[in-house]
Amino acid sequence: MDIEIKPMDYKRDISSIVILEKELFDDPFLRGQLYFYHQKYDTFASYVAIIDNSIVGYVFTILEEENLHIYTIGVKREFQRLGIARDLLRKVKEIAIARILPIVLEVSMKNLTALELYTSEGFVRLGSEEMYYPDGSTAHFMKWTPHHTDIID
Numbered sequence: 001m002d003i004e005i006k007p008m009d010y011k012r013d014i015s016s017i018v019i020l021e022k023e024l025f026d027d028p029f030l031r032g033q034l035y036f037y038h039q040k041y042d043t044f045a046s047y048v049a050i051i052d053n054s055i056v057g058y059v060f061t062i063l064e065e066e067n068l069h070i071y072t073i074g075v076k077r078e079f080q081r082l083g084i085a086r087d088l089l090r091k092v093k094e095i096a097i098a099r100i101l102p103i104v105l106e107v108s109m110k111n112l113t114a115l116e117l118y119t120s121e122g123f124v125r126l127g128s129e130e131m132y133y134p135d136g137s138t139a140h141f142m143k144w145t146p147h148h149t150d151i152i153d
């Protein structure tokens with residue numbers, strides 16, 4: 001199966017991203033929220049994963065106060081566990097390395113799948129906040145910092 005990772009083109013991709021958000025999250029980011037963040041911040045480190053001309057995964061990243069902030073990431077259910085999220089994260093890391101910017105994100109402590117992914121990619125936990133999400137769950141704040149010896153493949 002050919003999986004292509006491309007920089008997000010907001011106009012072309014946003015409708016598919018919004019649909020996937022609704023499929024994947026109980027409390028999805030809505031189009032208006034993503035539009036607001038796209039207008040307010042640089043989103044150059046956002047990517048989509050494409051199979052057969054369809055968007056099956058995405059990472060929406062904003063440049064916020066000298067951090068690349070992964071705002072949301074998701075992969076369509078039938079294409080999960082194929083390494084797509086890891087590929088998307090590694091694209092963000094390439095930019096982080098080139099620009100010497102840390103990557104930050106929040107993740108629910110209940111989201112063991114995502115925690116496993118981030119930990120396996122070298123993210124470390126900086127702190128937590130209880131009752132952060134609408135379902136009352138705790139958020140872990142995680143960070144990945146490029147090292148001066150990192151190289152881009």
Ligand SMILES: CC(C)(COP(=O)(O)OP(=O)(O)OC[C@H]1O[C@@H](n2cnc3c(N)ncnc32)[C@H](O)[C@@H]1OP(=O)(O)O)[C@@H](O)C(=O)NCCC(=O)NCCS
Nearest residue numbers: 024073074075080081082083084085086107113114116117
């Ligand atoms: C989290 C998510 C993006 C992972 O996407 P994915 O493409 O399936 O992930 P990958 O195939 O790249 O997996 C990378 C690693 O994550 C971990 N992982 C992924 N799915 C897992 C699962 N079901 N159980 C345990 N670990 C899992 C593993 O460490 C995996 O590496 P491995 O396959 O070599 O063991 C996807 O499950 C998803 O879209 N979930 C719903 C949205 C969401 O929770 N987003 C994150 C918000 S913080």
